[in-house]
Amino acid sequence: MKKYKSDVVVIGAGAAGLAAAIEVKKAGLEVLLIERDKELGGITLQCIHNGFGLKEFEEELTGPEYVQRFINQVKELKIPYLLDSMVIEITKEKLVYAVNRNEGLIEIKAKTIILAMGCREKTRGAINIPGFRPAGIYTAGQAQRFVNIEGYLPGNTYVILGSGDIGMIMARRLTWEGCKVKAVVEIQSYVSGLLRNQVQCLEDYDIPLITGFTVTKIHGHERIKGVTISKVSRNFDRIIGSDKFIECDTLLLSVGLIPENELTLEAGAEISQNGGPLVDENLETTIDGIFACGNVLQVHDLVDMVTAEAKRAGKNAIEYLDTRYGKELKKQKTFKCISGENVGYVKPDVINKEDIAKDIHFTFRVKYPARRVLIQFKDENNNVIYSRKKIYVIPSEMIELNLNLEEANVNPKSKSITIEVIPRPEVLIEED
Amino acid sequence: MSESSVSVVKVIRCIVCPTGCQIQAISKGSDIVFEGYACERGLEYAKQEFYEPKRILTTTIRVEDGFLPLIPVRTDKPILKDRLREALNEIAKTVVKAPVKMGDILIENILDLDSNLIASRDLVKK
Ligand SMILES: Cc1cc2nc3c(=O)[nH]c(=O)nc-3n(C[C@H](O)[C@H](O)[C@H](O)COP(=O)(O)OP(=O)(O)OC[C@H]3O[C@@H](n4cnc5c(N)ncnc54)[C@H](O)[C@@H]3O)c2cc1C
Ligand code: SF4
Numbered sequence: 001m002k003k004y005k006s007d008v009v010v011i012g013a014g015a016a017g018l019a020a021a022i023e024v025k026k027a028g029l030e031v032l033l034i035e036r037d038k039e040l041g042g043i044t045l046q047c048i049h050n051g052f053g054l055k056e057f058e059e060e061l062t063g064p065e066y067v068q069r070f071i072n073q074v075k076e077l078k079i080p081y082l083l084d085s086m087v088i089e090i091t092k093e094k095l096v097y098a099v100n101r102n103e104g105l106i107e108i109k110a111k112t113i114i115l116a117m118g119c120r121e122k123t124r125g126a127i128n129i130p131g132f133r134p135a136g137i138y139t140a141g142q143a144q145r146f147v148n149i150e151g152y153l154p155g156n157t158y159v160i161l162g163s164g165d166i167g168m169i170m171a172r173r174l175t176w177e178g179c180k181v182k183a184v185v186e187i188q189s190y191v192s193g194l195l196r197n198q199v200q201c202l203e204d205y206d207i208p209l210i211t212g213f214t215v216t217k218i219h220g221h222e223r224i225k226g227v228t229i230s231k232v233s234r235n236f237d238r239i240i241g242s243d244k245f246i247e248c249d250t251l252l253l254s255v256g257l258i259p260e261n262e263l264t265l266e267a268g269a270e271i272s273q274n275g276g277p278l279v280d281e282n283l284e285t286t287i288d289g290i291f292a293c294g295n296v297l298q299v300h301d302l303v304d305m306v307t308a309e310a311k312r313a314g315k316n317a318i319e320y321l322d323t324r325y326g327k328e329l330k331k332q333k334t335f336k337c338i339s340g341e342n343v344g345y346v347k348p349d350v351i352n353k354e355d356i357a358k359d360i361h362f363t364f365r366v367k368y369p370a371r372r373v374l375i376q377f378k379d380e381n382n383n384v385i386y387s388r389k390k391i392y393v394i395p396s397e398m399i400e401l402n403l404n405l406e407e408a409n410v411n412p413k414s415k416s417i418t419i420e421v422i423p424r425p426e427v428l429i430e431e432d
Numbered sequence: 433m434s435e436s437s438v439s440v441v442k443v444i445r446c447i448v449c450p451t452g453c454q455i456q457a458i459s460k461g462s463d464i465v466f467e468g469y470a471c472e473r474g475l476e477y478a479k480q481e482f483y484e485p486k487r488i489l490t491t492t493i494r495v496e497d498g499f500l501p502l503i504p505v506r507t508d509k510p511i512l513k514d515r516l517r518e519a520l521n522e523i524a525k526t527v528v529k530a531p532v533k534m535g536d537i538l539i540e541n542i543l544d545l546d547s548n549l550i551a552s553r554d555l556v557k558k
Pocket of ligand 1: 012034052306
């Protein structure tokens with residue numbers, strides 16, 4: 001077995017892994033990127049539409065253009081990388097095992113590891129659809145790869161289940177390629193993707209968006225011949241008599257993304273409620289010296305946010321090597337971050353009390369849309385330490401904010417901080 | 433001016449920010465006025481969408497001898513929405529040869545729309 005060594009090993013060379021590796025290399029440290037695909041760039045390579053980079057470059061770029069800029073930097077900085085190399089195991093001792101097409105099994109001894117494996121698409125919901133499993137059912141991201149990278153169309157007439165961004169973008173893409181998208185069907189009463197995509201990908205092409213409905217039957221044996229959609233109640237029960245048949249030869253699922261964490265879990269790191277590893281304010285997992293960033297940690301709305309997070313992970317890995325590597329672990333006192341009313345999850349999951357005077361970067365999502373809300377942070381004694389108004393919140397929009405807990409007068413003895421998004425009290429009184 | 437000459441000709445959903453205001457283009461006699469926007473940026477957007485809607489076109493072009501069979505491309509300026517279909521047909525007829533560099537012009541001034549079609553990434557030879 002061939003053996004390598006590196007100060008930092010970055011697993012996954014998507015937007016996150018590239019930015020983290022660049023950050024580390026610029027500080028003069030050794031870094032190795034490991035990617036299972038045959039080229040650098042990750043999922044953004046297949047997102048050929050524009051809308052990327054407004055934050056990072058103040059320019060509107062396509063996905064491939066966005067990552068190409070980072071790939072160019074990786075090459076200029078001569079950062080070593082392994083392609084066609086799938087990491088199959090990582091250990092607490094920070095040994096990384098990968099299978100490489102030419103070298104077979106390899107071992108890399110790292111001082112610190114940055115996890116940047118991205119996410120995968122959910123197939124939830126579709127699993128429970130009765131009927132055979134005929135050909136012609138794909139996730140929206142798979143279809144995106146077929147059409148944009150491999151160069152073939154998975155079908156001619158489509159129904160898309162779920163109103164996620166990838167599904168809506170694919171609806172337009174397939175229309176442009178001469179296919180017919182019969183409908184986008186969404187079980188919720190609201191669209192889960194961005195308004196911009198709803199307008200520019202569906203409304204521009206008169207593609208019907210059917211909310212409050214879901215697919216309840218798949219027709220066809222060898223190849224899909226159509227689907228039955230039905231209206232659902234508030235509890236998502238099928239409403240009898242609301243069935244409609246739609247003829248199609250392909251069904252795409254666009255029901256959301258979930259962090260990809262088999263490796264993380266097997267290494268013994270704790271996973272939190274959003275499917276990503278449990279991390280502190282330094283993006284460090286429960287394993288000392290292993291950091292996480294990008295969609296493996298939490299699914300982001302925009303690749304720009306992924307880049308910003310990855311740079312932070314890179315910086316924190318550098319600081320770890322400078323100040324903590326090889327030293328004995330100190331058991332830290334922490335605040336636990338709790339998801340309160342209408343909060344789906346919060347990152348970080350815990351905050352080391354020693355960082356109480358630092359600006360902490362919080363990211364979280366609501367569970368359901370709401371208007372005129374108050375975002376509140378409370379300590380254990382229910383003291384409100386931070387509050388902010390917001391006109392509109394929706395699960396598809398990640399909320400980001402920086403907070404200095406000391407300046408916010410948190411009780412240092414508090415064991416937890418609860419984040420909640422509640423209706424604004426004055427709205428109840430005003431009645432406007 | 434009679435009452436009946438006032439009518440909503442188009443409803444435009446503003447996508448400039450997540451608030452998503454519904455902006456109405458209303459014809460009053462021979463004029464068009466806009467209502468429902470909450471800020472100037474929204475008014476700008478509504479005017480553009482009403483008089484001359486444009487989009488950046490992003491698609492792929494077939495590549496000969498490339499590491500991949502396709503290369504992603506885009507127009508370097510937004511083009512008229514009404515001409516997207518024609519532009520796509522033009523692009524479908526085109527094949528380019530690898531290697532290609534990001535930013536290379538693959539179709540110059542496509543359909544005389546004052547916009548070039550450029551490569552979105554590098555693509556090396558097979
Ligand atoms: C289908 C899809 C469409 C999207 N569309 C948009 C969009 O339109 N706009 C937008 O802003 N964002 C979009 N996103 C999100 C955006 O692309 C991501 O936020 C960004 O690419 C995430 O970067 P990442 O590096 O975290 O993950 P990825 O880009 O997914 O990179 C992860 C990399 O890790 C590699 N990897 C995983 N496991 C291993 C392993 N065990 N060993 C070695 N390598 C491994 C993968 O091959 C991959 O290259 C989309 C995401 C998906 C999944
Ligand atoms: S009009 Fe202004 S406030 Fe309303 S959606 Fe557009 S940009 Fe936002």
